[in-house]
Amino acid sequence: MSQKIFEKKDVRKLYLDEQGNVDYAKIQARWDDLKKIKVSLGNKYFTQQVVEKAKTLSQEDQQRLLDIMIAGLTNDDSSVGIAATRPEDYDFFLFYLEPLIREYHKIEGQTKQEHDWNIPVGEYVLTKIDPKLEKVSMRARVARNVVGYNLPSSMDKDERIKFENQMVEVFEKFGFPGKYHSLTPGHKNFISDQEADVLRNKHFLFISMTHDNYLMSNGVASDWPYGRGIWISEDETKMVWVGEEDQLRIISIVQGNDLGKVDQSLHELLTGIEKSGLKFAEHPTYGIITTCPTNMGTGKRQSILGKFPNITKGGKDEAKLKDIAKSLGLQARGVGGEHSNMDSEGTADISPSARFGVTEATVTKRLYEGLIKLYEIEKNAANEKERQNCCNTF
Numbered sequence: 001m002s003q004k005i006f007e008k009k010d011v012r013k014l015y016l017d018e019q020g021n022v023d024y025a026k027i028q029a030r031w032d033d034l035k036k037i038k039v040s041l042g043n044k045y046f047t048q049q050v051v052e053k054a055k056t057l058s059q060e061d062q063q064r065l066l067d068i069m070i071a072g073l074t075n076d077d078s079s080v081g082i083a084a085t086r087p088e089d090y091d092f093f094l095f096y097l098e099p100l101i102r103e104y105h106k107i108e109g110q111t112k113q114e115h116d117w118n119i120p121v122g123e124y125v126l127t128k129i130d131p132k133l134e135k136v137s138m139r140a141r142v143a144r145n146v147v148g149y150n151l152p153s154s155m156d157k158d159e160r161i162k163f164e165n166q167m168v169e170v171f172e173k174f175g176f177p178g179k180y181h182s183l184t185p186g187h188k189n190f191i192s193d194q195e196a197d198v199l200r201n202k203h204f205l206f207i208s209m210t211h212d213n214y215l216m217s218n219g220v221a222s223d224w225p226y227g228r229g230i231w232i233s234e235d236e237t238k239m240v241w242v243g244e245e246d247q248l249r250i251i252s253i254v255q256g257n258d259l260g261k262v263d264q265s266l267h268e269l270l271t272g273i274e275k276s277g278l279k280f281a282e283h284p285t286y287g288i289i290t291t292c293p294t295n296m297g298t299g300k301r302q303s304i305l306g307k308f309p310n311i312t313k314g315g316k317d318e319a320k321l322k323d324i325a326k327s328l329g330l331q332a333r334g335v336g337g338e339h340s341n342m343d344s345e346g347t348a349d350i351s352p353s354a355r356f357g358v359t360e361a362t363v364t365k366r367l368y369e370g371l372i373k374l375y376e377i378e379k380n381a382a383n384e385k386e387r388q389n390c391c392n393t394f
């Protein structure tokens with residue numbers, strides 16, 4: 001059964017008293033009910049100490065704390081259930097967020113996020129794993145948010161449009177030939193629904209966020225489709241999403257077999273945007289600031305689309321591939337990314353799971369090393385299938 005979609009402005013009323021102030025008894029009662037189904041990290045770390053600390057804050061800040069946890073309160077299948085509303089949240093509400101972040105990212109001691117884009121070309125070559133991996137769809141992307149703006153979960157319509165317009169100015173002068181496609185009605189670069197669907201069918205543009213209860217309830221999808229769009233380079237290898245879960249998702253897509261070339265392309269694009277004068281939000285300990293704390297650290301996700309027909313039994317056993325990938329420090333998703341299915345050839349989006357405590361270079365290295373093991377398991381699964389077929393008796 002599909003879950004009813006709730007808007008942030010409606011669900012947050014459930015946790016306010018008659019005066020419109022945050023009602024912690026209602027919040028606690030909801031968390032207690034959810035513990036019977038699934039305990040999210042947002043639920044686990046909502047302790048009495050957090051409540052007492054929160055009550056010392058201004059009512060405005062208490063309302064922000066409610067907004068941070070509203071998706072977790074709304075969705076009974078939340079694993080984390082947290083979305084920051086502004087970059088400062090990761091300092092101001094650290095009394096609540098720190099243990100949550102540390103558990104999710106498995107942070108021990110005084111680990112601090114470091115960055116390293118020194119990723120060699122010619123080293124992480126997929127044809128070394130299997131000569132058949134000559135032309136593979138390889139992607140790398142980073143999430144970024146810009147200093148001076150609220151995060152997408154608390155941006156209003158005017159702020160979304162203002163940010164989009166600033167990015168259009170960046171795209172017009174940052175040195176890469178391409179075009180911006182806007183979903184904002186009345187925008188000078190507006191595209192129709194039909195044109196947007198063409199980009200979605202090419203796996204370039206993100207889908208409507210209004211069908212996602214997490215993004216609707218935490219406010220990320222509010223004011224859809226205003227302030228949303230995508231910049232695409234002329235050769236269709238570089239892209240920038242505007243106005244999704246983070247203000248920017250900066251993407252490189254390369255058809256080939258050298259993971260280093262994807263990183264090279266991505267870093268060129270990222271550097272070009274930075275040189276335009278934008279300052280990205282970053283935390284001194286946790287690295288790149290993202291709306292969802294699970295993406296903090298490098299903010300980088302790197303993947304390939306690979307076929308695993310034997311592990312998945314022709315796409316019928318996605319869970320097996322996901323379990324194997326997880327054991328190798330990887331994530332396996334469907335052809336269209338998160339919440340999508342694999343096809344009959346077992347085509348999956350494979351990426352490393354780590355974001356924090358690793359550098360950008362380490363993400364690439366871990367993907368390559370994980371793929372070596374994953375393709376070996378796929379090969380062994382094919383051999384096992386052949387052995388079973390040859391031994392059938394009639």
